[in-house]
Amino acid sequence: MPSKLDAQCAMCSLNAENSTQNGNSQGKGLNNGILFLLAFPFLLGGGIAILWYTKFRHKETKSPIL
Template identity: 40%
Template sequence: MKKKYILLLIIMLSVFSLEAQCAMCRAVLESESDLSQAKGVNNGIVYLMAIPYILVATLGIFIYKKYNKKTAEKKV
């Protein structure tokens, strides 16, 4: 069971190159000569997108553990 958690942790901490900009944002930001602003906007979008998924996953794991703990106590 711990191997699954370790594997999940490694996958979550892996760095993937994600593109999260909409077409309009990309067109406006890439038309400028300096692409550092486009990269900053993209990183901000990815950051804002990831936080709710992490919170929901944490809540799901918490509920799963509580449920399994109660069912184990009922079997004893």
């Protein structure tokens, strides 16, 4: 198993492979850009989940003993 995996579309991986063969570091920047764009939906979903949890959690209410 490879120790590091980078997921890319076919055109992105082809461009990254061609750029690294010529000694450029554009492939690494491309991977970082993809990860940056991928992080936003997860942060947005996590923020919505935190807001939902704090708004709809029910605190236990103690009823007075009569």
